[in-house]
Amino acid sequence: xxxxxxxxxxxxxxxxxxxxxFRALVQAGSSGMSAGVIGERLGIPNSTLSFHLKELSYxxxxxxxxxxxxxxxSANYEAMNNLLAYLTENCCAGxxxxxxxxxxxxxxxxxxx
Amino acid sequence: xxxxxxxxxxxxxxxxxxxxxFRALVQAGSSGMSAGVIGERLGIPNSTLSFHLKELSYxxxxxxxxxxxxxxxSANYEAMNNLLAYLTENCCAGxxxxxxxxxxxxxxxxxxx
DNA sequence: GCTTAATTTCTATATTTATGGAAATATAGA
DNA sequence: TCTATATTTCCATAAATATAGAAATTAAGC
Numbered sequence: 001x002x003x004x005x006x007x008x009x010x011x012x013x014x015x016x017x018x019x020x021x022f023r024a025l026v027q028a029g030s031s032g033m034s035a036g037v038i039g040e041r042l043g044i045p046n047s048t049l050s051f052h053l054k055e056l057s058y059x060x061x062x063x064x065x066x067x068x069x070x071x072x073x074s075a076n077y078e079a080m081n082n083l084l085a086y087l088t089e090n091c092c093a094g095x096x097x098x099x100x101x102x103x104x105x106x107x108x109x110x111x112x113x
Numbered sequence: 114x115x116x117x118x119x120x121x122x123x124x125x126x127x128x129x130x131x132x133x134x135f136r137a138l139v140q141a142g143s144s145g146m147s148a149g150v151i152g153e154r155l156g157i158p159n160s161t162l163s164f165h166l167k168e169l170s171y172x173x174x175x176x177x178x179x180x181x182x183x184x185x186x187s188a189n190y191e192a193m194n195n196l197l198a199y200l201t202e203n204c205c206a207g208x209x210x211x212x213x214x215x216x217x218x219x220x221x222x223x224x225x226x
Numbered sequence: 227g228c229t230t231a232a233t234t235t236c237t238a239t240a241t242t243t244a245t246g247g248a249a250a251t252a253t254a255g256a
Numbered sequence: 257t258c259t260a261t262a263t264t265t266c267c268a269t270a271a272a273t274a275t276a277g278a279a280a281t282t283a284a285g286c
Contacts, residue, residue, distance in 0.1 A: 003129055003132055003133060004129065006132055007126075007127055007128060007129050007132055010123050010126055010127035010132070011124075011127040011128075011243095013123055013200075014120055014123035014124040014127040015120060015124075015243085015244080016116055016117065016120050017244090019116055019119055019120055019123070020116060022200075023199075023200070023202070026200070026201065026202075026203075026204050026205070027202070027203045027204065027205075027206065028206060029205045029206030029208065030205070031206075034262085034263095035262075035263060035264095036261090036262065036263080039263095045245080045246055045247085046246085046247095046262085046263070046264080047245080047246055047247075047248090047263095047264075047265080047266090048244080048245060048246060049263090050263065050264050050265080051243095051244075051245080051246095051264090051265095052244090053263095053264095054264085055243095066253085068253080068254070069252085069253050069254060069255095069260095069261065069262055069263090070253095070262070070263090071262080071263070077204075077205070080200065080201070084197055084200070084201075086136075087126075087135075087136070087139070087193065087197070088139065088193070088197075089136070089139075089140070090139075090140045091139050091140065091190075092139070092140075092142045092143070092190070093140065093141060093142030093144075095142065124273095128273085128274080130274090147232085147233095148232075148233060148234095149231095149232065149233080152233095158275085158276055158277085159232085159233070159234080159276085159277095160233095160234075160235080160236090160275080160276055160277075160278090161274080161275060161276060162233090163233065163234050163235080164234090164235095164274075164275080164276095165274090166233095166234095167234085168273095179283085181283085181284070182230095182231065182232055182233090182282090182283055182284060182285095183232070183233090184232080184233070
């Protein structure tokens with residue numbers, strides 16, 4: 001993760017509608033939600049929603065897959081984790097007890113050991 | 114944490130110079146850095162730096178304290194943690210093994226149990 | 227109260243971003 | 257191919273944001 005990528009990702013969720021969309025997808029899990037359902041649920045007009053979905057996709061924070069006539073959008077958890085790791089990198093002057101980098105893996109599951 | 118607060122915080126670091134500033138302060142620890150040192154280290158003109166520091170302060174992501182003739186800025190780790198928790202809230206449709214919310218406490222230290 | 231140094235405010239300009247209606251473009255079933 | 261539905265693109269407009277020089281302010285030491 002570099003500065004520019006992080007800024008692109010952060011800008012993609014630094015907007016009320018897009019933050020709502022992203023959080024809904026984070027909570028929806030890997031199956032995601034269709035554009036129509038997202039728009040209906042959050043009360044966002046088609047064209048506006050499409051614009052915002054494109055922003056989030058471009059940043060790499062969400063994925064899209066076509067299924068029948070619908071396009072399903074889902075959170076890219078790996079991208080989210082990379083961003084959080086970048087923000088907290090070398091946190092607190094190396095004090096290990098200060099920062100714990102978050103993890104949120106979909107493919108490989110971790111034990112809390 | 115609500116949508117608007119999160120957007121304000123995210124917008125405050127969704128900018129190249131400000132992200133650099135914030136990450137430098139995250140890494141600097143609670144002692145922080147003076148405005149002059151930040152500006153010199155990152156090559157940012159006075160007025161531009163002042164503008165960006167104000168944005169970060171307004172969002173609540175950094176704190177300022179006067180010390181002699183200098184103003185020291187430091188990361189507000191609690192605000193950062195709250196943001197990260199908001200982003201990952203109820204992650205992955207309740208799958209506990211998917212998301213682990215990050216923590217980065219300065220005052221109360223956690224054991225990794 | 228004067229001087230020096232650190233930081234902020236003022237100002238103007240350039241750039242980017244958000245919005246939503248209308249039209250266009252897919253997609254799949256009949 | 258025709259039709260219905262889902263989604264995107266086009267477009268114009270409004271609003272917010274980034275930049276940095278110059279001037280102003282603040283704070284400390286003498």
